[in-house]
Amino acid sequence: MHVGWMIKNIAEDPDPLVSGKTAVQEEAGRAWTFKELHAISNAYANKLTQLGVRKGDRVGILLYNCLEYFGLYFAAAKIGAIAVRLNFRLSSPELVYCLNDSGTKILCFHAGLAGRIEPIQHEVPVEQFICLQEEASVVPGWAQPFSVLGEGQQEDPAVSSIHLNDPVMLMYTSGTTGRPKGAIWTHNTTFWFSAIQALKWGFQARETAMTTGPLYHVGAMEDIALPVLMRGGTVIITKSKNFEIQRVLSVMEKEKVTCCFLFPFMIYDMLHLPDLAQYRLETLKTIYTGGDPLMPWALESIRAHFPHIGVVQVYGLTEGQPIAASLDPQDAAGKGSTVGKPMPLTAIQIADDAGNPLPAGEVGEILIKSPAVSEGYWKKPEATMETFADGWCKTGDLGFFDSEGFLTIAGRKKDMIRSGGENIYPAEIEDVLYRHEAVKEVTVIGIPDPKYMETVCAIIVKKDGARLTEKEVAEFCKRHLASYKKPRKVIFVKEIPRTPSGKVQKFKLREQFGAG
Known part of the structure; x- marks a missing residue:
């Protein structure tokens, strides 16, 4: 058995309504059964x-x-x-x-x-x-x-x-921390990941899924698209260049899309549309999102504009199962700041620097184990040994479980800011700043400080026509955060560097602003 079998199995069904059904379609209409x-x-x-x-x-x-x-x-x-x-x-x-x-x-x-x-x-x-x-x-x-x-x-x-353990694909990681590595996906990895999603969300042949990212990325093919195809559903792909959220929403309405994957920045674009009310999206049941945490205000806005649409926040990484945890829509109101619980057949552990498990409430590195975890990195045995051990994938992400088993992401291990003996997690500050009416985009990094070793720096893209000063940012944060967490430096930029999947490239910002 191989990955191609998932298409062969449906294509050779004697029922023409099955084999003759659209499998993949471009947004402009060109399609293959x-x-x-x-x-x-x-x-x-x-x-x-x-x-x-x-x-x-x-x-x-x-x-x-x-x-x-x-x-x-x-x-x-x-x-x-x-x-x-x-x-x-x-x-x-x-x-x-x-x-x-x-x-x-x-x-x-x-x-x-x-x-x-x-x-x-x-x-x-x-x-x-x-x-x-x-x-x-x-x-x-x-x-x-x-x-x-x-x-x-x-x-x-x-x-x-x-054989199922033979490689089927090399996916070069998105490079948020530097030069990419080729994550090895086997036929087995791919089958398991599709099955895990189908088991979790119950995809059926009547599904019409839309993928909005570039197909070289797992967020556009392995996430949602392959499991929907495996179940005999239809996948619609958007064009690669000149992304426009208005065009995407129009295609969703025309093609009666039932579920889609939107990266957070796409959701923010959607919610900032002045004419959002004209889109009804009546057939859309679920929006899946991931790559970065979705800010709480966005969840609240989607509930207000589209109460019939459930938002599923997902967490994972290319080599460590792209969707390892998910937050069900019914839990979003009370647990919207988390990424939910582990997916079926998936174990997640929080560990200290020595690899010892940590109790609920304590921040540590997120480790993932499942049959959908990568086999390792292509021709990089040292990096493979460093990331994969005893079946666990060390994600490099920081997080913690609450008492009910919901996972919260605290940021990248390398992104944690150590200031004056305190651990500061950028995601917490970013969450607060996204609530400011003048902020369109924000990311937080640590920059060198002669007294505290590091200090908090907020890098902000303002909304068009908005006015905002460094002093106003600091005062806003003081109302919502402990004083030591407030940004001591604020930099306003026209855009924040991101990978094609929408992840912020903080290493570039640290290089640009002298953080090393």
């Missing part, structure tokens, strides 16, 4: 085999969101190859690193990204380049057109045995 997705991924798989791809070889996918992305992913799975899903926002030097680190043999890329690939052709181990045209773009002479993949036979590819 389960039968078509299976046949097309077979064709890609057989052609990749003809081009020399063997079990264990790496196939790079550097594409914007499109149907072909799913075709390639399942094609690689069907022949035992490993899909290397690359961030299309990476620069040429960053791509050199990922392609060399993974040893990618064939690279499939969008024509719009050719300018970043051409200068590095001879610096990477890629043997063949395959280009997907878009609009009036031209396939460069050093690449083959994507149409060659469609020339393969559409019957099931003949391959050597694929």
